[in-house]
Amino acid sequence: MLKPNFILSLFNVNSEIIALGIGYFRSLYTVFILYGIMIMNITFFQSIGKGSIASRIVLLRQLILFVPSLLLFSKIFGINGVWFAQSIVDFIMIIVGLALQKKEYKRLKVIKIEL
Incomplete structure (x- = not known):
């Protein structure tokens, strides 16, 4: 976020493309810092034996939301x-993942585990 022109210049593109890409670079990575939450949600569902939910999260992001949003937003x-479709879809998926995880935590609290 602080030095996008330096990072973009590593790809050996001309200065006009770098100037154009700086704004897009920042917009793409505004949500990227929260991307770990989405990865942790997927890992959480896999670790508790609910791989089907993890698969649905991935499919929801890639096929159901991302591709149509690219077409619509373009x-x-x-x-x-x-450029904005990626950030919007990632933000939506973070919210969906957290909501699913909260629901699962509530369900797990109902189950009494006795040792």
């Missing part, structure tokens, strides 16, 4: 929509 907002 028609509405042009090239900007393509």
Whole structure:
């Protein structure tokens, strides 16, 4: 976020592309710092033996939300929509993952585990 021009210049592109890409780079990585939450949600469901929920989270993100949002946002907002779709979908998936995990924690509290 602090040095996007330096990072983009590592790809040996011309300065016009770097200037254009700085804003897109920042917008793409605004949600990236929270991406670990989504990965932890997927790992949580796999670790408790609910791999099907983890699979649904991944499919929901990639196929059901991301591809249609790319198509829709690109028609509405042009090239900007393509770049913003990733951040919007990731933010939605973080919220969905946290909601599913909260629901699962409540269900697990109901089950009494006796040693």
